[in-house]
Amino acid sequence: MKDDEILHFLKANEQSLPILLFVFFILFVLPLLYFYRKTKKVTSRQSTRPKGDPQKFASDLVESSDRTEALQDLITNTKYLKEDEDLIFCMDLDFFQKNVDELKEAFPKNTLHGIAVKANPATGFLKYSQELGLGAEVASLVELKQAIRCGFSPEKIVFDSPAKTRNEIVHALKLGVTLNVDNLQELETVRDVLAELKEKSGSLVGMRINTQHGAGDIQATSTATLTSKFGVAIRRHREEIIRSFAKYEWLNGVHAHGGSQGCSLQLLVEGARILMDLVQEINQVREENGYPKLCFVDIGGGIPTDYSSVRPSNLFQRYAQMLRKEVPELFQSQHRVITEIGRALVVNAGWSIARVKYVKATGASDKNANQRYTIAITDYGADCDVRNSYMPGVWHRRVNVYRPNGQLKDTRHLQLTDIVGPLCFSGDLLVKGRRLPSITKGDLVMIHNTGGYTLAMWSRYNSRCAPMMVGYTAINKSFKWQVLKSKEKQERVLEFWD
Numbered sequence: 001m002k003d004d005e006i007l008h009f010l011k012a013n014e015q016s017l018p019i020l021l022f023v024f025f026i027l028f029v030l031p032l033l034y035f036y037r038k039t040k041k042v043t044s045r046q047s048t049r050p051k052g053d054p055q056k057f058a059s060d061l062v063e064s065s066d067r068t069e070a071l072q073d074l075i076t077n078t079k080y081l082k083e084d085e086d087l088i089f090c091m092d093l094d095f096f097q098k099n100v101d102e103l104k105e106a107f108p109k110n111t112l113h114g115i116a117v118k119a120n121p122a123t124g125f126l127k128y129s130q131e132l133g134l135g136a137e138v139a140s141l142v143e144l145k146q147a148i149r150c151g152f153s154p155e156k157i158v159f160d161s162p163a164k165t166r167n168e169i170v171h172a173l174k175l176g177v178t179l180n181v182d183n184l185q186e187l188e189t190v191r192d193v194l195a196e197l198k199e200k201s202g203s204l205v206g207m208r209i210n211t212q213h214g215a216g217d218i219q220a221t222s223t224a225t226l227t228s229k230f231g232v233a234i235r236r237h238r239e240e241i242i243r244s245f246a247k248y249e250w251l252n253g254v255h256a257h258g259g260s261q262g263c264s265l266q267l268l269v270e271g272a273r274i275l276m277d278l279v280q281e282i283n284q285v286r287e288e289n290g291y292p293k294l295c296f297v298d299i300g301g302g303i304p305t306d307y308s309s310v311r312p313s314n315l316f317q318r319y320a321q322m323l324r325k326e327v328p329e330l331f332q333s334q335h336r337v338i339t340e341i342g343r344a345l346v347v348n349a350g351w352s353i354a355r356v357k358y359v360k361a362t363g364a365s366d367k368n369a370n371q372r373y374t375i376a377i378t379d380y381g382a383d384c385d386v387r388n389s390y391m392p393g394v395w396h397r398r399v400n401v402y403r404p405n406g407q408l409k410d411t412r413h414l415q416l417t418d419i420v421g422p423l424c425f426s427g428d429l430l431v432k433g434r435r436l437p438s439i440t441k442g443d444l445v446m447i448h449n450t451g452g453y454t455l456a457m458w459s460r461y462n463s464r465c466a467p468m469m470v471g472y473t474a475i476n477k478s479f480k481w482q483v484l485k486s487k488e489k490q491e492r493v494l495e496f497w498d
């Protein structure tokens with residue numbers, strides 16, 4: 001239609017134009033709007049879905065040749081993966097060291113990097129961490145004792161926990177470790193203990209602040225929410241917080257930790273920004289009172305980790321750059337910066353091997369009873385990977401299947417497979433309905449990225465013995481292995497129930 005024809009048509013139909021427009025809106029615009037909203041919803045949901053979704057990500061079966069070589073060495077040259085050893089945790093200590101080096105390079109030299117002991121408390125591993133010059137962040141009295149036992153000096157230990165007892169506080173203050181009080185009531189206990197101690201404590205004392213600036217993708221691991229149990233809520237208690245620092249000269253640091261996994265770097269940086277604004281106010285009132293400025297600013301951990309790959313995170317540099325840009329005072333003032341990183345240092349340095357003990361087959365569905373569905377039974381269960389089993393949509397495990405001799409299985413013909421653990425409930429699953437190479441009894445399943453928050457969260461259900469953890473370094477493919485944590489003895493498990 002030409003322009004003058006259109007004008008003529010409009011004039012002739014002037015009366016019915018609103019009706020025509022209405023019909024046009026119903027027929028064309030509404031469906032378009034509906035379609036647009038639907039696709040938008042899907043993409044926003046996808047953006048929060050953990051990387052490596054079981055059904056969607058082909059990269060799941062990509063193996064790491066480094067780890068295949070390490071596995072073959074473990075099988076041929078060590079005694080650790082014996083016939084009766086069906087599960088073993090391994091730490092690539094070179095990989096871990098690279099992570100540590102990258103972290104140290106990214107931050108100013110005098111930063112205290114306290115590795116979060118909760119992520120991987122194995123004795124040999126913590127000793128190794130200490131030798132690399134890390135400090136330790138601990139969250140219980142036993143973690144504190146473990147850090148001391150593994151050689152960390154008290155000045156390099158930071159004690160956080162929302163539930164410290166008076167006795168634990170006495171112990172920590174006598175030792176001289178840095179202690180972050182979690183709430184205003186604990187602050188009073190610390191005040192009383194400090195007054196009662198016969199000798200002056202060498203501890204630095206900080207206050208954990210809940211910056212309340214929002215959750216990441218995973219609610220259960222987000223700690224800067226409005227109602228989080230951690231720290232003193234900044235929105236409700238800002239005045240009281242500042243008053244406490246004006247009142248107690250010995251209260252000389254602040255701490256915030258926004259969450260562990262699921263929090264973007266931007267979210268972590270926003271938390272640090274809020275914390276530093278508070279530090280400026282605190283320092284001002286302390287100056288007015290003739291007190292020195294704060295000694296430390298502890299920005300916690302929480303650097304997100306990619307579970308869909310075995311590449312190093314490379315995030316420390318970006319994180320530090322973002323902090324330099326958006327919170328420049330963090331690195332420019334006299335205080336010492338403390339970090340408490342766990343996951344991003346350890347998770348991708350670890351992998352596990354589970355031997356397939358039995359294999360069962362069933363039909364894929366009622367409709368397709370002839371399509372084989374494999375169920376492989378292993379010892380990798382909910383006891384050593386609590387989060388994966390109980391929140392399978394959130395946490396994701398990438399696996400590869402090997403022959404008993406360490407040769408990777410052919411990935412051209414895949415079958416729907418469950419790899420399950422040994423425990424007495426159906427949700428005890430490592431992977432569910434994943435397309436994997438055909439598995440037979442005796443095969444080995446490599447589970448990637450298990451270096452943190454796996455054995456550390458060990459559960460006693462069904463009273464099984466916790467497996468061994470070994471570590472290795474390699475020069476020119478010559479591997480050196482060491483035990484980081486031995487296999488738990490049955491007597492220890494029995495003792496637990498006494």
Ligand SMILES: Cc1ncc(COP(=O)(O)O)c(C=O)c1O
Nearest residue numbers: 116257260301302340341342343
């Ligand atoms: C207080 C505190 N600091 C540090 C961490 C370590 O976090 P991530 O392992 O995610 O770095 C945690 C973990 O929950 C924590 O609660």
